[in-house]
Amino acid sequence: MNFNATSGARHPAQKGSRKKRVSDTAAMSAPAYPPPYNPYASAVPGNMPPNMNMYDGRYVLPPPYTASPDYSRIHPSFPPADQGFSIPSQFLNEPLVANVAMQYGQALVGSGKQLVGQELEKYVPFSRIKYYFAVDTRYVTKKLGLLFFPFTHSDWSLRYEQDGPVQPRYEINAPDLYIPTMAYVTYVLVAGLVLGMQDRFTPEVLSIQASTALAWTVFEIIVELITMYITNIQTNLKTLDLIAYGGYKYVGIIFAVLLSILFHKTGYFIGLIYCSMSLIFFLVRTLKVQILPIGTSPSHHDPYMHNSGNKRRMYLLLFVAGIQPFLMWWLSFHLISPPVPKS
Amino acid sequence: MIVSRTTDASVLQDTDLAGPLVFCLALGAFLLLSGKVHFGYIYAIGVMGCLGIYALLSLMAVSAVTLGTMVSVLGYCLLPMVILSGINVVLSLQGLTGFVLTGLAIAWCSLSASKLFVTALFMDHQQPLVAYPCALLYGVFALITIF
Numbered sequence: 001m002n003f004n005a006t007s008g009a010r011h012p013a014q015k016g017s018r019k020k021r022v023s024d025t026a027a028m029s030a031p032a033y034p035p036p037y038n039p040y041a042s043a044v045p046g047n048m049p050p051n052m053n054m055y056d057g058r059y060v061l062p063p064p065y066t067a068s069p070d071y072s073r074i075h076p077s078f079p080p081a082d083q084g085f086s087i088p089s090q091f092l093n094e095p096l097v098a099n100v101a102m103q104y105g106q107a108l109v110g111s112g113k114q115l116v117g118q119e120l121e122k123y124v125p126f127s128r129i130k131y132y133f134a135v136d137t138r139y140v141t142k143k144l145g146l147l148f149f150p151f152t153h154s155d156w157s158l159r160y161e162q163d164g165p166v167q168p169r170y171e172i173n174a175p176d177l178y179i180p181t182m183a184y185v186t187y188v189l190v191a192g193l194v195l196g197m198q199d200r201f202t203p204e205v206l207s208i209q210a211s212t213a214l215a216w217t218v219f220e221i222i223v224e225l226i227t228m229y230i231t232n233i234q235t236n237l238k239t240l241d242l243i244a245y246g247g248y249k250y251v252g253i254i255f256a257v258l259l260s261i262l263f264h265k266t267g268y269f270i271g272l273i274y275c276s277m278s279l280i281f282f283l284v285r286t287l288k289v290q291i292l293p294i295g296t297s298p299s300h301h302d303p304y305m306h307n308s309g310n311k312r313r314m315y316l317l318l319f320v321a322g323i324q325p326f327l328m329w330w331l332s333f334h335l336i337s338p339p340v341p342k343s
Numbered sequence: 344m345i346v347s348r349t350t351d352a353s354v355l356q357d358t359d360l361a362g363p364l365v366f367c368l369a370l371g372a373f374l375l376l377s378g379k380v381h382f383g384y385i386y387a388i389g390v391m392g393c394l395g396i397y398a399l400l401s402l403m404a405v406s407a408v409t410l411g412t413m414v415s416v417l418g419y420c421l422l423p424m425v426i427l428s429g430i431n432v433v434l435s436l437q438g439l440t441g442f443v444l445t446g447l448a449i450a451w452c453s454l455s456a457s458k459l460f461v462t463a464l465f466m467d468h469q470q471p472l473v474a475y476p477c478a479l480l481y482g483v484f485a486l487i488t489i490f
Contacts, residue, residue: 133402136472182479185395192483206483
């Protein structure tokens with residue numbers, strides 16, 4: 001159908017009539033830049049009449065890009081050189097076929113994505129993780145304040161909904177994964193910064209720090225999980241909770257390292273000791289709610305609550321809270337600047 | 344890119360990757376002028392940063408996030424970092440003024456990126472939370488530029 005346009009496209013009178021048939025299949029086939037070849041240029045239908053005015057008598061000049069009104073709509077993948085390609089490309093550009101093809105393609109992609117998502121959900125529980133990222137600015141600022149000064153906070157209990165704890169957005173005591181993740185990345189960057197200020201920076205150092213810290217965190221979580229399994233303590237704590245609580249120490253590490261920039265070793269140790277104390281307090285108060293059984297009334301003996309494990313639970317609590325300062329020190333002591341320049 | 348202007352969500356409907364690519368190449372070119380051949384690092388950090396922020400935003404936002412949108416927003420907001428690396432060719436950025444300039448550039452980058460994200464993904468009260476990872480990403484670029 002396009003080949004009929006050879007005679008008609010150059011005449012202004014027939015251009016008007018061609019313009020009425022914009023919905024014609026010929027109208028949809030306009031390539032992005034009508035090339036300097038005559039047959040193809042004349043095959044361009046009337047929905048580009050302003051261009052046609054320019055191309056009369058100037059077929060060999062390449063068209064300016066701004067002149068094409070359909071540029072955004074058409075993929076420039078059709079080679080304009082050979083007229084032999086025009087038949088399949090015209091066919092694909094018919095609106096009906098194009099729509100059907102697009103819908104089919106989108107349906108395929110959608111079902112494929114769904115399948116992949118389902119498979120992935122079995123290994124990495126995205127919906128559970130999304131809960132830990134449902135935070136807002138108010139929660140994050142309050143939580144950071146709590147990490148640095150937990151001594152005045154009085155109510156550490158968690159509120160629960162029907163299927164789980166309330167989202168961190170609405171409950172200040174709920175653990176989240178946003179702060180630990182950001183603190184971890186910030187820790188790696190601050191380490192890079194501090195090492196750069198000591199002229200010890202190469203980009204490999206960033207990856208070394210990142211992998212070391214990650215390895216130690218994983219190790220800590222595994223030790224805690226094994227401890228909980230061996231001592232047979234039943235709690236509501238999930239692995240992601242443990243990851244969250246283990247990640248809060250990076251906030252303290254960052255604070256201590258930043259202090260060490262200004263005040264060197266003394267600043268570092270003061271910051272480390274203070275952050276350790278506040279983190280221990282924070283963790284003990286938070287985990288006490290979740291690990292130790294809450295004695296509601298002495299006569300109410302819940303058969304599923306292992307009351308005999310009180311001592312073990314206390315030890316677990318102290319263990320989780322107590323290894324934090326050591327790990328904080330281990331992950332950062334090599335970052336402080338030595339007071340005497342070493343070789 | 345001007346921070347004070349309000350944006351609407353339709354700005355992000357058309358994603359294009361040409362601008363970000365040009366900015367990355369310009370950043371690499373300026374770094375080359377300062378004597379550092381870091382194209383590989385720029386690429387690696389760019390890819391990892393984009394993937395990381397994509398993961399974070401898809402976990403935090405209620406609406407769907409596409410990787411193309413994200414890469415284009417992050418790439419376009421790389422412009423102040425390109426300017427900073429251009430300045431680095433002429434002046435050294437390791438002094439106090441250098442730090443201040445770097446801080447300003449990072450702040451500008453991350454504020455504009457987070458504003459675009461928050462507008463496009465309809466996130467409420469989360470702009471500083473989105474700005475912080477963007478600031479970290481641009482901070483890494485700044486680290487490469489300075490040191």
